[in-house]
Amino acid sequence: MQGLKRIFDIALSSxxxxxxxxxxxxxxxxxxxxxxxxxFFIQERMGRYGKTFWVIKFRxxxxxxxxxxxxxxxxxxxxxxxxxxxxxRKTAMDELPQLVNIWKGDMSFVGPRALRPEEREVRxxxxxxxxxxxxxxxxxxAVTPGLTGLAQVYLPADAxxxxxxxxxxxxxxxxxxxxxxxxxxxxxxITFKGKWESSEKKx
Numbered sequence: 001m002q003g004l005k006r007i008f009d010i011a012l013s014s015x016x017x018x019x020x021x022x023x024x025x026x027x028x029x030x031x032x033x034x035x036x037x038x039x040f041f042i043q044e045r046m047g048r049y050g051k052t053f054w055v056i057k058f059r060x061x062x063x064x065x066x067x068x069x070x071x072x073x074x075x076x077x078x079x080x081x082x083x084x085x086x087x088x089r090k091t092a093m094d095e096l097p098q099l100v101n102i103w104k105g106d107m108s109f110v111g112p113r114a115l116r117p118e119e120r121e122v123r124x125x126x127x128x129x130x131x132x133x134x135x136x137x138x139x140x141x142a143v144t145p146g147l148t149g150l151a152q153v154y155l156p157a158d159a160x161x162x163x164x165x166x167x168x169x170x171x172x173x174x175x176x177x178x179x180x181x182x183x184x185x186x187x188x189x190i191t192f193k194g195k196w197e198s199s200e201k202k203x
Contacts, residue, residue, distance in 0.1 A: 111146025
């Protein structure tokens with residue numbers, strides 16, 4: 001399974017990088033035109049077994065967006081997100097540079113979302129909780145993180161981490177090449193509808 005998955009990741013990410021190259025140029029120009037800030041956003045994430053790596057994304061938030069809050073997940077209609085960033089996040093186009101991470105082997109196309117070290121979840125009443133304290137956190141580190149996955153496809157963007165981690169654990173148990181193909185197909189459909197940031201059902 002893992003060998004076939006890696007071959008598939010290399011082939012699809014290589015094709016994706018070639019096909020999307022003209023789109024990269026357009027996105028970079030629009031980001032630069034909006035606020036003259038940096039085009040790319042590089043962030044530390046946790047991979048398989050907790051090994052850290054640097055993920056590459058198109059910048060979708062204002063510069064220094066987490067200076068005051070620290071590492072917390074963005075929510076729908078987040079005031080830190082730029083105008084072009086809203087479009088990029090709804091269609092997941094901000095994550096196109098992660099094709100490089102997939103090609104390198106830091107990530108896979110399908111798997112649990114790659115989380116940040118020391119990331120916290122903000123719950124009701126603005127109480128923040130370290131993700132390591134949420135049940136199921138360690139189980140999801142058994143596989144390579146993915147660009148998309150069971151939790152990303154079937155749950156709203158603002159679903160509690162506890163619930164997302166249950167879906168991640170289910171993927172770890174049930175993973176197969178056919179399931180990966182299904183999730184990738186559904187992900188293209190969600191991108192087409194621009195519902196990645198939706199707090200409602202995506203599919």
